[in-house]
Amino acid sequence: MNVAQYVANFLVDKGVAHVFGYQGGAILKLVDEFVATGKIEFIQNYHEQGSAFCADAYSRVTGNLGVALATSGPGATNLMTGIVNANLDSIPTLFITGQDYKANITKKNGARQNGFQDLDIVSIAKPVTKYSSLVVDPKTIRYELEKAYYCATQGRPGAVLLDIPIDIQFAEIDPKALKGFTPTEAFGNSGIDVSRVIQLMQEAARPLILVGGGVRLSGAEEAFYQFAKQSNIPVISTLNGLDVFEGGYGFAGLYGNTAANLAAQNADLLIVLGARLGQRQVGKVPERYTMARIIHVDIDSAELKRVFPDELIINVHLETFITEMLSALSKENLPDYSLWHETISSWKEKYHVNALLNDVGLDPVRVVEKMMPLTSTNAIFVNDVGQNQMWVSQAFQVKKGQRLLNSVGLGSMGFSLPAAIGAKFAKPEHLVLSFTGDGGLQINVQELMLIGMRQLGIKIVVFNNNTLGMIREVQIRYYNANYHGANPFEFGCVDLKMLAQTYGLGYRRIGALEDVDSLRDVFSDDLPYIIEVPIALDSKLTNRYDEADCFEAERIHG
Incomplete structure (x- = not known):
């Protein structure tokens, strides 16, 4: 058995059915062996950051390990935002990167690089993962996988990374001769009074x-x-x-x-x-x-x-x-x-009423509140980051069985679209709604290709104010309305109807609150849609500092 086969069998034993990634020369062997098991489906994304967010959401929804794969060099570095996101939100995830040949990366000649796409990704990842390791000895693969899995899933869960050179992936091993990992760390032992x-x-x-x-x-x-x-x-x-x-x-x-x-x-x-x-x-x-x-x-x-x-x-x-x-x-x-x-x-x-601040055009909180009764009890809501995240969360009234996924610790724009893909592969029979702003949508807009090609029934709700709304709020509060980067002539949104058509998605536009009722049929089918919710340029979002008077008025003394 070769090392790549061993990795594939390990993941099968852990119940991993999907691995997300972007193909590259340093992971061809791994992907080949994963698919050869007949039990792992490789999902080709259109950017490695998308793969990482997919794995993150897949873990959140299944409760199992999420796995993403990337090639060496830029493929590995493109995973980093998603790795950090998973680690800060304590999501059990395994990231595997391909690496240049062992001989190139172990030379101690002082050169900044000896091979092609030769990069020390482990040193980059160590501060933002629970465990990161370069596998240079084929005989350590069992130990490294078992330790990585343990670190990802035990105690406070999080992200781990294994970097495996191309020639190590091909190396032949005897599985029976491999040494395993024995944990010694004890978690949560203070006792309960x-x-x-x-x-x-x-x-x-x-x-x-x-x-x-x-x-x-x-x-x-x-x-x-x-x-x-x-x-x-x-x-x-x-x-x-x-x-x-x-x-x-x-x-x-x-x-x-x-x-x-x-x-x-x-x-x-x-x-x-x-x-x-x-x-x-x-x-x-x-x-x-x-x-x-x-x-x-x-x-x-x-x-x-x-x-x-x-x-x-x-x-x-x-x-x-x-x-x-x-x-x-x-x-x-x-x-x-x-x-x-x-x-x-x-x-x-x-x-x-504190959350309902828009007096011009549609109020986004009211829109989400009106959507909620149309959703099934097993629906999965996936938020992006910015005003849209908070509007949805303010309106969200959970039904038992529903999920709401958020990027919280890192607060990463661009999370919603690929995370919704991960959620849909995890639970294909569930209604999955991706809520995003026009800013977050365009960060990982390339993943619409995956949704369109596979006709994944994800409903993408875009609050479109043609700007970076939360940034404009901060700029007006603290920077004298100097809207650098958030001016209409500096930041805009593509025509979403044409975008939907380009990628083979359906399109709906919510021009008035009563239009939300027309989404009942959209939410009941299993086809992908972009649902545009146009809102005012300076749509508002409440925060606690704006409510100081009400907090003082309602203070209970004694």
């Missing part, structure tokens, strides 16, 4: 659960659902946790739902589950986010006490924590939090 947590819950008048993306990454969604129902504690979320729980009060943070932020401000106990409490969540001055006592549960000890030094920390696997809490709650009584629920519900109704 369940009685203390129960005591704090019983003493609280206004407890709140903040659910983050870690709940889904740990496979604890169902256990969490039972925990939220059994405790009857109100639930808000981070952006990455927004699709975890049906019945929550939206997402908190800089561009979050007003009611969710008011709940965080006025809570007296905040139970944080699998959330890192980033700056876009708590702001630059965390003390203004909440005055609550905080219980922070996370598998990653580096995230604990990072923002709030006085929090009660529990460094364990979330599913373990929630399971123990469910057992304890079955023997304990908690206060009735009905009035607290009513207060948050009243804020939700009273301040919903």
Whole structure:
């Protein structure tokens, strides 16, 4: 057996059915062996960044390892944005790069390059991955694959990279003689003081659960659902946790739902589950986010006490924590939090209007709200980055079984289109909607070729204001409306109807709110569409700093 065959069989054993990539000379052998298994389909993208985002989303939707492949040199460097994106959002992904011949890359002669597309991608990737390694000895392939898989999937998940030279891929090995990897690291071992947590819950008048993306990454969604129902504690979320729980009060943070932020401000106990409490969540001055006592549960000890030094920390696997809490709650009584629920519900109704800021033309939040009832319970929503991401998230009311995918840590424009492709290959029978702005669409617009060629039934909703809307907002707030790079004569959008026709996609235009109803048939078929939503050049997006008066007015004292 050769090394490339061994890699292919390893991925098959791990249940990987699709590998995304862009063909190149240094990976021809790997791709050949992957396809030869009869169990792995190679998906040819049109840019390696697209491949990386596909693998990221594929992992988010399947819960399994996402894999992307690229050739040496520029192919490898083109993966980097997607690698960083997956690692920052804790997505278990394996990136494999082809490399020049071993003899060229191991020469120690001081030359900047000895071969063609000879590049030390491992040194570039190490700071932004959980594990990166160059495979120069064929006999280490089992060890390297097992270690990479372990690092990608255990503890806080993330991205890993293996760089395999061309001649190493062809090298013959005896699988029975290969040494494996034995993990020694222990994750989440601080123990759980369940009685203390129960005591704090019983003493609280206004407890709140903040659910983050870690709940889904740990496979604890169902256990969490039972925990939220059994405790009857109100639930808000981070952006990455927004699709975890049906019945929550939206997402908190800089561009979050007003009611969710008011709940965080006025809570007296905040139970944080699998959330890192980033700056876009708590702001630059965390003390203004909440005055609550905080219980922070996370598998990653580096995230604990990072923002709030006085929090009660529990460094364990979330599913373990929630399971123990469910057992304890079955023997304990908690206060009735009905009035607290009513207060948050009243804020939700009273301040919903805060998100509806467009008084010229279509309001994007209203458009998404009107789309939501037309979507199936297994629909997958994929956001891009910018105003469009926040409009969709503000309008999103999850039905159990739906997913909402976001690029959060890196905030990478261009994520939505290729991520929607990854989601569609992961769940071909599901409705997949890609929400993007005209800016994000054009960053990875080349992936429309893949959608059109394969007629992947992805619905691409484009909020088109012919500019970089969030940049213009910052420029008007802080740069005296100096719209460099975001002026109509500097930035524009292609004719989307012609673009759809060029790539073999259907096209719809939403000119008025009542036109949204016409999408019912579009959402029920399995054909690709571009759905253009033209909006005003300076469409608005609410943020927490604009709502200071309302936060002060609703502050609960005592």
